[in-house]
Amino acid sequence: MDQENVSATLTVAVPAARVFAVLADPTTHSAIDGTGWVQEAVDRAPLTEVGQIFRMDMYHANHPNGGYQTVNKVEILGPPHTIGWLTGQEKDDGHLEFGGWIWRYDLAPLGPSQTEVTLTYDWSAVPQFIRERGIQFPPFGPEHLTNSLHHLAELVSGR
Template identity: 25%
Template sequence: MSGTVTTVDTGERRVSRRAVVNAPVAELFALVADPHRHAELDGSGTVRADTVEGPHRLAAGDRFTVPMRQMGVPYKITSVVTGYDENRLVEWQHPLGHRWRWEFADAGDGRTEVTETFDWGTSRSPLMARLLGFPAQNAKGITATLSALVQRYAS
């Protein structure tokens, strides 16, 4: 169903949500593959738009730095692209080991099925991630991100 954010079971220690967005795959992929535009996507409210460092189009192995703010504290995160398949997949790993993954599939009629995943099983300390509430916190952020993306392209 177009516009609805659903939970997807992608395995233990992964939080995934999916939505069908009324926009072509290439347009959505270009948005996610440009770290300078991540603040446009962020439903968690932690990504800031200023001083992003890195390419405007990610590729496997690229590094990029994004300014963040949580609980009023500013900081920067440098991530490494660990997965890339043009118009299908972009994934990056944070310094603490967890990964963010975006998958795109053509849903027909100019629509795209978008799946976003927070993989905390790759974290250096999955137990600490669980204790700090990262899975639940990021599930809310992913839902907000995908809901906003659906709204952005609503016809």
């Protein structure tokens, strides 16, 4: 695959500010997740600044530990239009290591009560040594992005 990102777009019938507020709340991420891997927010504070760290409890049957924790670092924050974070892990010595993949949401208002939401998973910055570990990118099918957007739409519309 030459392209090193995958994205999906969905229009939701709510204002961009409402969508952004839900995305900036880590406690909603497990309900939005289209893979079923995100379990619960460890850090529950709203995302308010670039560089902010938030952790998520995860589960994946193929992960060596099953349950694990990711560390995320807010990389892009432009309310109410963009939000994105790098995902990584905390090493045993407390050092944070990010793999180079980013989750990004772009929100385009289509009027006062409609928003076009694009979710992008981009792995173009993944260094060669990580790629050589045999990790497949993306580690899920594109339908998981579409699933996430549908979950987000249900959440923001109160369904």
